[in-house]
Amino acid sequence: MLKLYLALISLGFATQINCESVPAFIFGDKTPAHFPALEHLNGDEFATLIKSQATKDTLTVVFVENKLSVEDFSQCRLKTKTCFENLNNIERKSYLSSVAQPVDSLMAAFGKQKSITVSSAEDLKDAKVDGEKILFVYFDEVESAEDFYKHDVLINKLYNQLKEQNENVVAVYTGIHPSFTYSQSLKRKIREAEAVPAEDKPVHENPEEPKPAEEPKPAEEPKAVEENKPVLQKPKQHDDAVNASQIVLYDSNHYALMALSGFIVDNNTIDVHSLQIESTKVSENELTVTLSSGSHKLALNTHMSGGSWFVKFRYNDNNEDNEIYHPRTAVYAFGEHFSFGCGNLIIESSKRTHIIQLFGFQYQPNFNPDPNIDVDKDLKFSDSVSDCVGFFSPAIWGALFVVILLVSILTWGLYMMMDIRTMDRFDDPKGKTITINAQE
C-alpha cells in the first residue's frame, strides 16, 4: 500500500516537466566537502550523496518542512536577527541551494525508516530509533517567521538529543515543496497545491505510527452579519471600468473588488447589473466571495498561502453531482495586493456539463481591508496585476524588434560614415601642385 502511494506520487512528480527544487542543509559528523554554489541536484544524486556520508552505524535524521525556499533562509528575520540562529551557529555544514524531490528520493534510497511529526518540545520524547537508519521528522506548516524560529529550536534540541544516543548522526534540513514557485504553467501549480493535503499524510506515515493530530483551523463566524449589503457601482463613477459595459463591484466589508462586463451561465446571459456580491472571512487566510443573481450563485473561495492567493470556485454550492468547477486559467496572484485580470475567464465543471463565462473579469481580494477607506476615491485595483502575459508578450517582442532594427540600421550608417576619407594630399601648402586623377 505504501509502495503504491509512493509510486503514484513519484509518477505525479515525474510528469511535471519543470521540477520544483528545494534547498537543503546538511550538517553533522561528516559533511560533504565542497559544492559549487548554484548546482542543481536531482533526487538520485542527492540520495547518493547522503548515503555516502553514512557508515554502518550512522543515523541520518531528515528534518522536513512542508514548504521551504532559499528565500526563507535569507529573508526570514525576527527583530533584525535571522530566525535560524542555531543553524547559523553550526560551523560545519553544507548548503545545497536546489535539490529536486529530496524527501522522496531519500525514502526510496534508504531501507528501514521511521517518521515522526513534531509540533512542540513534548513530541521530542518520541524521537528514538531502534535499528532504523533514517528518521524523518515532519514539522507543521509554517506561517510566520516565529514558526521557523520554533522549528530551528526544535531541530537543535532534537539533534543534540540524538547525538547523545548515537555516535554518528548526519542531519539534513530540507522541505517537500518550495514556498514560492514561478511555474510557467498556471494549471500545474494549482493542482499540486490541491493534491498535497489529500495524499501527503498516508504516504509519509509508517502504518505503525499513530496518526499525527491534524487540527484544521476553526472556522470563524462570519464577522459582519448585520451589514452585508451588496453594493453596485456604476461605471462612470469608478475609474477602473474599462468600457461602458463593465461594472465594478465591491462588498460592504471591502474584502473583494471585482470588475465584470458579462456573465453567462450555460448560454444564459445574466444581466451584470443584477449581480450582487457578498463576502465572508472564513479564517485568517481564507475569504469566500459570492456573486449571486437570482438562482445563480458563484462562490470564489480565496485562499492565501505563502504570500500568494488563489481561488477555487463553487457554483450553487456544488449541489449538483458534487462537480468541481475549474477555471480554464487558474486564478491566482503572487502577492497580497495583486489583482488578477486575464480578460475573459471560463469556468467549467469537471464533467463539462456547465460552463460559466465571466467577461472582462478582474478580481482583487483584500484580506486586511482598511476600514477608513474612502470608497469613491480610494477603492481601486492595485497597480500590480497578475495577467496572463509571460516574460515575452507580443508587445515586448514588437518593441524589441523595432529597436533592434533601428539600431542595426544606425550601426550600418555609422560604419559607412566612418569609411569616408578626407584628402590630405594638399595639406602642405608649399608643395608643388600636381594633377589629380579620379581614383583618389
Add this chain to the structure above:
Amino acid sequence: MALPEEAPIYGPFFGVMGAAAAIIFSALGAAYGTAKSGTGIAAMSVMRPELIMKSIIPVVMAGIIAIYGLVVAVLIAGALEEPPKYTLYKAFIHLGAGLAVGFSGLAAGFAIGIVGDAGVRGTTQQPRLFVGMILILIFAEVLGLYGLIVAIYLYTK
C-alpha cells in the same frame, strides 16, 4: 485607469520611434552625401576653382533628402497623442512611415555621396561629364522621393 487593449500605454513608443527614425536616418544619409561629395569638391577645387559653384549641386541634393525626412517627422509628431486616443494601429502606421522615408533617405544619401564625389572629380577633367552626373544624381535623389511618397501615403491612412 484601465486602458483598452487597442490603445495600450506603450503605443506611442512605436509612433515616436517612427518620427525619430524618419529624421535620424535621412539626416544620416544627407550627412554622408554632403561629406563625400564635399571631399570631392575640395579635391578638385584646387585645380579648377571656377567649377566650384557648379559642383555644389550634389551637396544641395543631399540636403533635400534631409528635408524629406524632416517633413515626415514633423507630420508624425503632429499626430502623436496620449494613449486612449492614440491607437496601436496609428502607432504602427507612423512607425512604418518613418522607417520608409528614413531608410530610403539613407540609401539615397549614400548614392548621392558616392556619385557626387566621383562625378565632381571627373568633371574637372572632362566637362562633358557634367550633364551625365546631374542625371545620375537625379536618379539617386528620386529614391528618397519614393520613400517620401510611401510615407505620406501611409500617414494619411
